[in-house]
Amino acid sequence: MNEQEKETVITEEDAEADIQENESKLEAEEDENSDQPQEEEETVSKTLQFENEKLTAEVEQLNDRLLRNQAEFENYKRRTQKEKTAERKYKSEELALELLPILDNFERALQTEVSEENKGFVEGMQMVYNQLVTALQSQGIEQIETVEKEFDPNYHHAVMQIEDEEFASNIIVEELQKGYMLKDKVIRPAMVKVNK
Known part of the structure; x- marks a missing residue:
């Protein structure tokens, strides 16, 4: 084998080793990157769940207030009607x-x-x-x-x-x-x- 062929073989071996090393690095990075999106997804999911619970509580509070106001208005109507009837009577x-x-x-x-x-x-x-x-x-x-x-x-x-x-x-x-x-x-x- 001549010098040139040796260099080519070494280079090819080195290239193959480099490729394998690069693939390993890419896989490791992908694993790291795949953990990051999962963590980000979990954070976003928790944030959305918290926001959803907060909005649900607000809606329930507003519904409760609305129902109370309606009940107060109905009581007011009944009371004024009763007063008018008594006044006429x-x-x-x-x-x-x-x-x-x-x-x-x-x-x-x-x-x-x-x-x-x-x-x-x-x-x-x-x-x-x-x-x-x-x-x-x-x-x-x-x-x-x-x-x-x-x-x-x-x-x-x-x-x-x-x-x-x-x-x-x-x-x-x-x-x-x-x-x-x-x-x-x-x-x-x-x-x-x-x-x-």
């Missing part, structure tokens, strides 16, 4: 409270003794009294029944107690001031005398 309460003392005075005036001289006047007063009672009844204002009824603290106000064997216990013996209801609401309880 009891619209004459204030006027009735103003007129009840006048009605009491009419009743006291009608208890006076009737004579030939005042007979016409008393009849006129009775007519006005009847008209007033009718007007109040047309608005749903009714007198609370008392005498010989059982005492009920929701409708009656006991101002006196007596012991009378003619009446059972807790029975109203006498009415001292009339009580009135507006539809289903007591606007003035009756003042009564109750048997023990």
Whole structure:
């Protein structure tokens, strides 16, 4: 073998060794590079998962707030509707409270003794009294029944107690001031005398 052939053989061997070395380096780099994208993918995946959880929590919080606001609005609507209904139902309460003392005075005036001289006047007063009672009844204002009824603290106000064997216990013996209801609401309880 001549020198040139030796150099060629060495060079070819060296070249083959270099190629193998380069392939090994490339494989090692590929392994390193393949680990890096995997790590990067895991990092990106974790970041996306965290972002997703964060956004899901925000959406749940906003949904919860929306549901609460809707519930509050529904409650507000129901409450205002109820107030409007009550206002319409009891619209004459204030006027009735103003007129009840006048009605009491009419009743006291009608208890006076009737004579030939005042007979016409008393009849006129009775007519006005009847008209007033009718007007109040047309608005749903009714007198609370008392005498010989059982005492009920929701409708009656006991101002006196007596012991009378003619009446059972807790029975109203006498009415001292009339009580009135507006539809289903007591606007003035009756003042009564109750048997023990």
